Amino acid sequence: MTEKLAPPLFNSLAEQFKPTNDIIQTSLQLKGHCAFLFYVKSVVDGDKLQQTIIRPFFEMASEEGFASYIQSLPNQTDVPDYKKLLMMLSAGFVLVAIDNRTFLLNIRLVKNNEIQETVMEPTIHGPQKGLSEDVETTINLIRQRYHNSSLKIEKVKKNDVSNRAIVLLYDDDRVDPDVLAKIRAKLEEINTPLLQSAEDLQHFLNQSKLTLFPTTMVTERPDRIIYNLVGGKVVIAIDGSPNVILAPVVFFDFMSSMEDNYHVSLVTGFTIMLRYLGLFTCIFLPSFYVAMTSYNPDILRIELALTVAGSRIGVPYPSFVEVFFMLFFMELLTEASMRLPKAVSATATTVGGLILGTAATEAALTSTIMIIIISAVAISTFVIPINEMSFAMRITRFILLIYTSLFGMVGLLVGFIGIIMFLANKDSLGIPYLRISWKGKSDELRMNNK
Numbered sequence: 001m002t003e004k005l006a007p008p009l010f011n012s013l014a015e016q017f018k019p020t021n022d023i024i025q026t027s028l029q030l031k032g033h034c035a036f037l038f039y040v041k042s043v044v045d046g047d048k049l050q051q052t053i054i055r056p057f058f059e060m061a062s063e064e065g066f067a068s069y070i071q072s073l074p075n076q077t078d079v080p081d082y083k084k085l086l087m088m089l090s091a092g093f094v095l096v097a098i099d100n101r102t103f104l105l106n107i108r109l110v111k112n113n114e115i116q117e118t119v120m121e122p123t124i125h126g127p128q129k130g131l132s133e134d135v136e137t138t139i140n141l142i143r144q145r146y147h148n149s150s151l152k153i154e155k156v157k158k159n160d161v162s163n164r165a166i167v168l169l170y171d172d173d174r175v176d177p178d179v180l181a182k183i184r185a186k187l188e189e190i191n192t193p194l195l196q197s198a199e200d201l202q203h204f205l206n207q208s209k210l211t212l213f214p215t216t217m218v219t220e221r222p223d224r225i226i227y228n229l230v231g232g233k234v235v236i237a238i239d240g241s242p243n244v245i246l247a248p249v250v251f252f253d254f255m256s257s258m259e260d261n262y263h264v265s266l267v268t269g270f271t272i273m274l275r276y277l278g279l280f281t282c283i284f285l286p287s288f289y290v291a292m293t294s295y296n297p298d299i300l301r302i303e304l305a306l307t308v309a310g311s312r313i314g315v316p317y318p319s320f321v322e323v324f325f326m327l328f329f330m331e332l333l334t335e336a337s338m339r340l341p342k343a344v345s346a347t348a349t350t351v352g353g354l355i356l357g358t359a360a361t362e363a364a365l366t367s368t369i370m371i372i373i374i375s376a377v378a379i380s381t382f383v384i385p386i387n388e389m390s391f392a393m394r395i396t397r398f399i400l401l402i403y404t405s406l407f408g409m410v411g412l413l414v415g416f417i418g419i420i421m422f423l424a425n426k427d428s429l430g431i432p433y434l435r436i437s438w439k440g441k442s443d444e445l446r447m448n449n450k
Contacts, residue, residue: 007097010038016086028057035066036097043092045109052107053096067098075106087163113137116242120387121221125262130220135165135239142169142235145226150174156187161194165239166201169225174232179248182429183234197241205236205245212392214254215428216247223258248428250435254389255279278383281376283397286323287404287412289373293319295408307369314364320405322366326374327401329356331394334378 010025017023022042028035035057039049052073060066070076079085079095079102089095092108113134118127131138139153154168166187170180183205190204198218205216216236219225220243225235228246236245246253255275260268293312297305315322333356337349357374360366377397384390396419403415426433 006036007102009102010036010095010097013038013086013089013095017089028054030058033057033060033063033066035063037094038089038097039094039107040089040092043090043109044094044107045092048107049094052105053094063099067101067103070096070098070103070105073105077104077106079104091163110134110136112240115141116220118220120243121219121224121258121385123257123259123262125259127221127223129222131222131237131242131244133240133242135167135237138237138244139167139169141222142225142229145222146171146229151229156184158187158190158195162196162240164195166195167237167239169229169235169237171229171232174230175234176232179429179431180234183236183247187236195238198236198238198243198245199241201236201238202245205247211426212395213251213423213426213433214388214392215249215426215433216245217249217253217386218243218245218388220244221258223261227258227261248431250428250431251389251423251433252436254386255384257385275383275385278380279393281380282384282393283400284412284416285373285377285380286327286397287400287415289370290320290323290401290404291409291412294405299409308367311367311369315367316364320401322370323373323401326360326366326370327377327398330374330378334381 006025006027014023014025017040020040022040023038024041025038026036028037037053052075053070056069057066060069077093080088085095085104088104092106092110094105094107096103096105113132113136115132115137116130118130131141143151148171150171150173152168152170152172154170156166156168158164158166168180168183186205190201192204195201202214202216202218206214225244225246229235233249234247236247238244255272257271257275260272263271292300292305293308297309300308312319312322333349333353336352340349357371361368361371381390381394384393399419400412400415403411405411407414420434423434424432
């Protein structure tokens with residue numbers, strides 16, 4: 001019997017992939033029956049290929065029966081146009097030709113589907129596992145926690161080099177259609193050769209690339225995702241990233257921790273109060289110190305004013321230079337703690353901070369009260385639960401410090417009012433950035449269920 005030849009499409013695909021060495025173009029033959037396979041070996045699950053295609057072929061009695069079997073598989077999809085077919089083959093799809101019929105099966109080899117530990121948003125209570133770098137696993141984790149038919153999964157394809165899948169997840173009964181339309185439009189407007197992570201995508205989704213305050217939030221926690229889905233927000237996941245994007249968000253979303261949901265009201269209220277006190281300490285305390293020592297010492301009690309003045313005896317420059325100097329080295333220590341290996345980061349930064357503080361006070365380069373203030377500022381900075389807002393506050397305090405250094409207490413007040421006015425005029429996909437929800441959680445959920 002004459003041996004059947006591979007379809008012309010297979011030969012054309014092979015030419016496109018040359019000189020790649022992991023392309024497999026082979027045939028399966030048994031008693032006059034024949035099927036052809038084309039796939040990229042390095043991205044295809046060999047065991048699944050054996051169990052799904054190769055073994056059933058040798059167990060089937062006819063080509064027609066094998067074709068019907070392949071067509072009935074849940075991972076079978078229609079063959080797209082030529083350009084998209086090349087991309088899908090590179091992603092782990094297998095092209096199967098039986099007689100004059102061609103099928104495309106998803107048999108991807110996924111090695112990054114492990115569920116990650118929560119690193120950016122750790123909590124004592126609640127889930128300790130995060131998401132996965134594989135977008136299908138991430139969707140599975142969300143589906144397992146949100147058993148509702150109104151949860152919609154919408155895939156968006158971008159024509160960048162990596163061809164990573166971008167997925168929108170939202171509750172169709174709760175989402176604002178206008179917000180959803182704006183997110184779709186923003187994704188369509190993105191024109192970049194490469195998208196690699198949720199943080200990369202967030203950079204393009206924020207309304208202004210120069211603003212300090214983000215209008216979307218990156219999270220790794222499934223419980224935060226579910227809570228925001230119930231609140232009518234949109235989740236944006238990208239393949240290859242263990243984090244997702246939440247939109248729209250307001251300022252107060254960045255100040256909330258999921259652990260607030262796991263405590264009684266008094267404990268939750270106390271921790272929220274500490275969080276906002278830490279926020280104001282972080283941005284105001286350095287500027288307040290400069291205003292009190294250089295411009296308005298009369299505001300303080302006379303005993304405290306004399307104590308501050310006595311601690312600065314021998315310091316050869318004004319207080320604003322002292323504050324800038326210490327804040328700058330504190331930022332260096334913070335960056336070093338994030339870049340150094342975990343085994344040495346805590347020791348190196350702790351020892352470095354102690355040596356720096358002790359040497360600076362003994363050399364009369366800074367006052368002892370300044371060391372206390374910088375320590376309080378450093379601790380309060382990390383009370384903010386979301387890193388993006390923490391970074392924004394770290395820069396905001398320098399802005400307030402510049403105003404205070406130029407105009408004293410008046411500059412501090414004018415700078416603070418200016419920041420409030422800026423935030424009041426800001427929005428996230430049409431939602432006011434400083435919007436305060438006066439409803440309780442139970443009332444909000446009840447309204448969404450209607």
